[in-house]
Amino acid sequence: MASGAGWREFAAVAVGGMLGTGLRLGIDLVLPLADFPVSTLLVNSVGSFALAFLVAQHWGSLKPWARAGLGPGLLGSFTTFSAVAVSLVDMGTTGEWMLAAAYLAATLLLGLGAAAVGLRMGAPR
Structure with missing residues (x-):
């Protein structure tokens, strides 16, 4: 949170x-979780x-606490980079380097693609 954040912002994040x-x-x-962490990929996308x-x-019209x-709060705890990192390390330690590379590529492509679609769909017309 930015400096100057108050109790409302703290409570909203909690x-x-x-x-x-x-x-x-x-x-x-x-x-x-199976051989491929589908839930993490889905959640992050x-x-x-x-x-x-x-x-x-809506960002500009929302109050700082919202x-x-x-x-x-909500989306930061819903998505997580740490789950991606653990999945990648786990695949690497079991020798599944190609699967790890595919998972990393899918995570980046789907995450960036989903963000681009979200920005476009949410933009005022």
Whole structure:
């Protein structure tokens, strides 16, 4: 959070973080980790789209506490780079370097693509 953030922003991030983490766990339970971490790829792509759409469509009209709760709170806890890193290291330690490279490429392409689509769809017409 930016300097000068107050208790509302802190509370919004805490509540958003609880919700995002719960959603993330739910998706992990529905799509359990297999040889390829589908749930992490899906969550990060959906989160990239959602944040980009939110930024393009509503960011300027939201109060600072709402931006903090939705951005770093909800979507920041829903998506995670650490899960990507652990998956890549795990694939690498088991000798699945090609799978790790494909997963990294898919993560970058889908995340950036989803963000681009979200910005375009959320942009005022």
